[in-house]
Amino acid sequence: MASETLLEVRDLNVWLPAAAGAPRVHIVRDVSFTVGRGERLGVVGESGCGKSTTLLSLVGLLPARAAVSGSIRLDGVDLLGGASPRGERLATARGRDVGVVLQSSMNTLNPVYRVGRQMMEGLRPEVRTDARRARARVHDLLERVGLPPRVARAYPHELSGGMRQRVAIALALAPEPKLLLADEPTTALDTIVQARVMEVLDSLCADGQLSVILVSHHLALAARFCDRLMVMYAGRAVEHAGRDTISTRAGHPYTRLLLAATADIGMRKDDVVSIPGAPPSLALAHEGCPFEPRCPERFGDCADRVPTLDQIGVDHHVGCFARQTKGHLA
Amino acid sequence: MSTSLVRTTAVLGRRLAVGALVTVAVAVGNFFLFRLAPGNAANLGLVPNASPELRRSLERQFGLDQSTAAQLKAYLLQLAHGNLGISFGNRQPVAANLWTALVNTVTMVVPGLLLALALAVLTGVYAAWRRGSASDHALRAVALTMFAIPGQWLGMVLLYAARGHLPAGGISDPFLAGAGLQAQLVDRVQHMVLPCLTYALIVYGAFMIVLRTSLVETLSEGYILAAKARGLSNRLILRRHALRNALLPLVTLVGLTIGTLVAGVILVESVFSWPGLGESIYNAVNARDYPMLQGAFLLLTVVVVLSNLVVDAAYSYLDPRVRS
Numbered sequence: 166m167a168s169e170t171l172l173e174v175r176d177l178n179v180w181l182p183a184a185a186g187a188p189r190v191h192i193v194r195d196v197s198f199t200v201g202r203g204e205r206l207g208v209v210g211e212s213g214c215g216k217s218t219t220l221l222s223l224v225g226l227l228p229a230r231a232a233v234s235g236s237i238r239l240d241g242v243d244l245l246g247g248a249s250p251r252g253e254r255l256a257t258a259r260g261r262d263v264g265v266v267l268q269s270s271m272n273t274l275n276p277v278y279r280v281g282r283q284m285m286e287g288l289r290p291e292v293r294t295d296a297r298r299a300r301a302r303v304h305d306l307l308e309r310v311g312l313p314p315r316v317a318r319a320y321p322h323e324l325s326g327g328m329r330q331r332v333a334i335a336l337a338l339a340p341e342p343k344l345l346l347a348d349e350p351t352t353a354l355d356t357i358v359q360a361r362v363m364e365v366l367d368s369l370c371a372d373g374q375l376s377v378i379l380v381s382h383h384l385a386l387a388a389r390f391c392d393r394l395m396v397m398y399a400g401r402a403v404e405h406a407g408r409d410t411i412s413t414r415a416g417h418p419y420t421r422l423l424l425a426a427t428a429d430i431g432m433r434k435d436d437v438v439s440i441p442g443a444p445p446s447l448a449l450a451h452e453g454c455p456f457e458p459r460c461p462e463r464f465g466d467c468a469d470r471v472p473t474l475d476q477i478g479v480d481h482h483v484g485c486f487a488r489q490t491k492g493h494l495a
Numbered sequence: 496m497s498t499s500l501v502r503t504t505a506v507l508g509r510r511l512a513v514g515a516l517v518t519v520a521v522a523v524g525n526f527f528l529f530r531l532a533p534g535n536a537a538n539l540g541l542v543p544n545a546s547p548e549l550r551r552s553l554e555r556q557f558g559l560d561q562s563t564a565a566q567l568k569a570y571l572l573q574l575a576h577g578n579l580g581i582s583f584g585n586r587q588p589v590a591a592n593l594w595t596a597l598v599n600t601v602t603m604v605v606p607g608l609l610l611a612l613a614l615a616v617l618t619g620v621y622a623a624w625r626r627g628s629a630s631d632h633a634l635r636a637v638a639l640t641m642f643a644i645p646g647q648w649l650g651m652v653l654l655y656a657a658r659g660h661l662p663a664g665g666i667s668d669p670f671l672a673g674a675g676l677q678a679q680l681v682d683r684v685q686h687m688v689l690p691c692l693t694y695a696l697i698v699y700g701a702f703m704i705v706l707r708t709s710l711v712e713t714l715s716e717g718y719i720l721a722a723k724a725r726g727l728s729n730r731l732i733l734r735r736h737a738l739r740n741a742l743l744p745l746v747t748l749v750g751l752t753i754g755t756l757v758a759g760v761i762l763v764e765s766v767f768s769w770p771g772l773g774e775s776i777y778n779a780v781n782a783r784d785y786p787m788l789q790g791a792f793l794l795l796t797v798v799v800v801l802s803n804l805v806v807d808a809a810y811s812y813l814d815p816r817v818r819s
Contacts, residue, residue: 226724260726267724272717275736277814286735287725320815336725 171376172200172223172344177235179215179222183448189232190448192218194400196235200344203373207387207408208380209423210397211444216380217268219397220346223378224259239263239344260287264337268348268380273333274321280332281317287339306335310365327358331365338369345369348380363390384423388412396420399445399455402474406481416483418462454486462487510807514800521796522574522789526567529788532780535559557583557785570789579793580786584779589790592775597794599666600760600771603687607694608749614699615745619706620733623741626711635704642700646759650693650766662686664768690767697759698752705748710741743813750806754799 179193193215200206208216221227223237223244237244239262259265267273275283284303285293292298304314310331321329330350337345347366351359367390369375381387387394388408396404396417404417415421425438442459445451453468454460460467466486474484483489535554545553554560558569573580579589618638622631654663662668668682713719714737722732752759761773768774772791779787811817 224724226720259724265721265724267717267721273721275718275722275740276816277739278735286722286727286731322816333721336721340726 169202170199171202171204171240172378173236173238174198174223175236175238177219177222177237178233179218179227180232181218181228182230187448192400192447193222196397196400196402198395198402198405200376200378202343203370203376204393205370205377205379205391207391207394208378208397209382209384209387209394211382213444213447214397215400215447216382216397217348220265220348220378220380223346224263224265226259226265260342261289261340262343264340264342264345266333266337266345266347266350268352273336274329276321278320279317280319280321280324284317284332284336284339287336289340302339306338307332309338309369310335311361327354327361330354330358330362334362334365334369342375344376344378346378346380349382350379351386352382359386366390384411384420385427396423400447401455401471401484402482403456403484404482405474406478406483410478410481414478414481416477416481416488417456417485418460418487419456422461454484460487510804514804517800518793518796522793523567523571525789525792526570527563529783529785530563532783535783535785574793579790582779582787583784584782584787589786592787593772593790593794596770596772596775596791599769600756600764600773603690603694603763603769603771604753604756604760606687607691608698608752610691610695611699611702612749614695615702615706616738619703619710620738622703623707623710623714624729624733626707626714631707635707638700638703638707640700641696642704644697646693646697646762647766649696650689650763653689653693654766657689661688664766666770690763690769693766694759694763697763701748701752702745706741706745709744710737713737713741716740739813743810746806746809746813750802750809753802756795756798 175197177193177196178191180189181192182189196215196219198206208219210216218227222231222233225244227233233245235245274280281300281303284306285299288299288302292302300317303317307314307316312328312331312335316324316328316332321332324332330353334345334347334350337347345366350366351362354362363386366377366379370377377391379387379391384394384396388411391408393405393407394411395402396411396419398419404411404415404420406416411420412424415424419440422438422440426440440459445455445458453470454463454472457463457467462485464487470486472484472486472489474482475489477483477488535557551560558566561569570580579593581587582589582592585592615638618634622634625631662682662685666683666686667679668686671679671682674682719732719736722736727736756772760771761777763769764771764773765777772794775787776791778784779791
């Protein structure tokens with residue numbers, strides 16, 4: 166894979182304010198990762214494990230009262246620190262170097278404007294101000310996501326869910342970003358439309374110019390699309406490895422349970438595996454490994470300390486005492 | 496394209512026909528409504544201590560001696576010819592009386608509405624953008640207070656506050672009749688300030704609260720976050736993406752406010768002796784001036800019907816989902 170680093174995130178921590186009076190909640194805890202140029206990183210985990218918050222913090226889209234610490238470097242430029250007031254560089258980066266496809270992207274479009282007009286807003290100024298170039302660019306973007314030019318003249322409510330989702334992707338691509346952040350881009354779609362949208366994303370990355378971070382609760386889908394995967398649980402990264410490593414030699418019990426929990430059409434009802442219990446509330450303090458209460462491999466240490474993310478193989482990091490002390494399972 | 500034009504025309508035609516039907520129905524209803532009140536124009540002090548002969552002669556003159564059915568028939572026939580009749584009060588054509596009153600009311604209401612809208616948009620947008628802040632709470636408290644204050648009381652407080660600086664009532668100074676155009680213009684504006692301001696403050700509260708609430712709701716929509724994600728500036732997001740969607744409830748409210756013109760205006764007009772529609776209606780009720788009342792209520796009906804049409808048109812302009 167291309168080794169040139171595009172995005173480097175170090176020790177990212179995010180706190181969000183809870184209800185009035187309650188202490189703020191530590192949503193993202195010491196998360197570090199890098200994305201190379203043209204690389205696709207998948208961030209997976211159950212709902213409420215901090216995936217979306219991690220993604221949104223990269224472009225400063227968290228609520229104003231959120232607190233963020235750590236460093237986020239895009240092309241070597243620190244987006245969080247520096248002399249400029251915080252947020253300014255984030256605002257410049259988003260919509261220019263970073264495109265975002267949101268979780269609720271079915272509602273990404275303003276119902277009162279035609280699709281083409283909304284796409285033009287995102288174009289770089291030099292393109293936007295030239296009407297002919299702008300129109301050509303909009304049609305080109307629509308073509309790249311597999312939509313005919315006439316979609317530009319439609320209102321959002323005249324499009325199907327799948328079409329709107331493609332438009333949302335085209336919108337994110339309008340300023341020709343280097344990095345595309347996609348937060349559950351296919352969650353609201355049926356399986357067939359979902360496959361088409363993933364094909365579209367795949368074709369966009371084909372020339373190796375666009376890097377993607379895909380957030381999904383669907384491990385199998387992310388593993389098909391991404392080069393590397395980061396599994397998150399309770400605000401922390403618990404496993405980080407290439408997709409082949411994840412699918413064949415997953416280290417963390419949580420990752421392996423997630424893999425096992427994938428249903429197949431040939432399976433019978435009783436064959437479907439699920440992980441008992443639910444992720445812990447991040448608002449409540451707990452000691453030890455957060456997965457310990459649900460973990461089939463827990464032992465002495467697990468309830469007392471939080472495991473750090475340690476390297477257990479080539480480009481393979483796992484945060485689990487069982488793995489770190491016992492090494493790889495066969 | 497042409498099919499949509501045909502459809503628009505058909506919709507518009509149907510709406511106009513319904514509006515006309517409503518107007519006729521209201522005209523008939525009003526005819527009976529005013530005759531339910533005891534007394535009539537001839538025996539209600541138009542001529543104090545009138546002799547029975549004089550009263551009978553007035554009744555004959557006004558047509559009040561005929562049967563109700565005959566009066567209704569005469570009224571509707573007259574109306575069909577576009578004739579609103581002659582006022583019992585000043586023996587002038589009702590249409591001319593109403594026109595004068597309407598012009599006076601509109602010159603007060605339109606600047607008042609515009610002022611209220613401008614204030615509501617400015618403060619509403621600011622409060623919504625800084626929702627939850629101290630200034631948001633303060634602005635809402637002011638708006639709610641304005642909404643709750645009785646209009647006539649507010650008018651009198653303003654009168655008191657501006658005593659000696661601004662004229663206390665009326666629409667112009669009769670002694671300036673021969674003065675130059677500029678002096679007359681200044682005089683008219685001075686007379687307008689207090690009634691316009693009072694009216695603006697009365698309607699401002701509801702406008703501001705509705706706009707703020709609607710804007711707060713709109714700002715939590717997915718497409719606002721998406722617009723932020725695309726790197727658009729706050730100004731652009733507010734103006735282009737939030738405000739247009741948030742304006743819809745305000746458009747409805749302004750339409751309703753115009754439709755219920757008299758309710759708000761009658762208080763302001765009576766405080767400032769403003770010779771507008773509200774005052775005409777008030778006087779006509781006291782004098783049982785049936786032609787004037789029928790004419791005024793017909794006018795109000797038409798205003799309500801038309802403002803509804805305009806609101807519908809504004810809706811379909813602002814929101815394409817309404818069109819299909």
